[in-house]
Amino acid sequence: MDAITYERAADVAGAVRAVQQPGAVFIGGGTNLLDLMKGGVERPVRLIDITHIGGLDGVTTLPDGGIRIGALVRNSDAANHALVREQYPLLSQAFLSGASSQLRNMATVGGNLLQRTRCAYFYDTAFSQCNKRVLGSGCAALEGHNRMHAILGASPQCVAVNPSDMSVALAALDAVVRVNGPAGERSIPFAEFHRLPGDRPDVDTTLRPGELITAVDLPPPLFSAHSHYLKVRDRASYAFALVSVAAALQMDGERVQTARIALGGVAHKPWRASAAEQMLNGQPLTQAALTNAAAAALRDARPLADNRFKVQLAQRAIVRAVNQAAGRAGGVA
Structure with missing residues (x-):
């Protein structure tokens, strides 16, 4: 021991x-x-x-109308906080999609940001090939069982995926991570917080040595009326996503003013579907436009032997999530 x-x-x-x-x-x-x-x-x-x-376990309003969630706020408390439920329902839904109620009662917001991948080859030290555990040892998942693994943003060094539901919603909402370390305080835009694997899959985030996450800041709520978190998984609870979608819209009638779409279960970090967002922004939300945008989001997908199904699954999940965010029935495309 x-x-x-x-x-x-x-x-x-x-x-x-x-x-x-x-x-x-x-x-x-x-x-x-x-x-x-x-x-x-x-x-x-x-x-x-x-x-x-003290001071890291609360949810407070910021001067600009956004909110700050302390790093020590439990996931269950954040999900059920009135400000989160009413102004950021997308985030509340994502929290409640993760893990089990018992785990949500213990897990913290800061810890959720730092979850390590649930890749079986990473978790099982009997497998010697894992660049995330031992850099330079190889990636057993490339030729192994890779049904749960990445189809976007991976590298020959690592095809693991980020497991966090909360982080997918935070990516769509353009959150900011506040940290404090030996050099003082700084703020990290959420898009820059998690890393793609590249040739250093052992490094998950852009945190510097000794830095502590103190809070997550959310900008003023723009999407409270039109958002939806969709998680597709093998069973209804306590399972990681095959594919998840955080969809947030600002609507003017049937026209999309602003679209935010982030994907989970497909990459080493929460994946912003920027191409899909750009195709929807300023346009009427027709099924044809949405189907084309979903296809664009997966244009660069590089599936592995066991997860080719994720490409079409992700496209259909985008269509469904955006339709539901817009208040439509939103069946699978």
């Missing part, structure tokens, strides 16, 4: 100092980290408990 030291941080500055120690990591709800430790994937020697830091 590995020896582990536990330390409780009293404030952000103390946490940032403590995590500079060799082998130290932050722990919040622990719903992902403890699994990784039990499986031998992560082997920290010092846990810095941040759950008692």
Whole structure:
């Protein structure tokens, strides 16, 4: 059994100092980290408990009309907070689509942002080939069972996908991640927070060493009337997405003023469907336009042997999610 030291941080500055120690990591709800430790994937020697830091567990209104969600807010509390439910229903739906109620009661917003992939080859240390665990060892999923893996933005080094439902909604809503570290505070636009694998799949985010997530900021609500989170999975609960879609619209009658579409289950990070958004912006929301936009979103897909079905599934999911966001019946295309 590995020896582990536990330390409780009293404030952000103390946490940032403590995590500079060799082998130290932050722990919040622990719903992902403890699994990784039990499986031998992560082997920290010092846990810095941040759950008692004051000021990080609330939801507040910002001067511009947006909201700030503290990093220690539990997923269930965020999903059911009045400001989130009423002004950002897309995010509330995404929270409630993730994990189980028991896990949502423990998992934190900051921890959700840092979830590691659920790729079976990453989680099972019996497989020696995993560039995310051991850089340079290879990627067993490329020639292995890859039904759950990426069809967009992957590289020869890694085809794992980001597992977070919350992050897909935050990508569509143009959230900002606030962090504090040895160099002070900074804000990271959500599109820049998670990385594509490239030749460094072992690095999931653009966080710098020692930085602690303190909050997520959401801009003023523009999509509360027209949004929908759709998650397609193998069973109704406690399953990761085959494909998910966060769709948010500003509508003027039948015309789309602004479209935001993000995909989950298809890439190493939440995937903004920018080409589809551009095709819909300023146009009447016809089925033909929506079908063409969905096809454009998957134009660069590079499926693997076992997940070719994801290309058409993602296209149909986009059509359904956007239709439902617009208040239509929204059957599969």
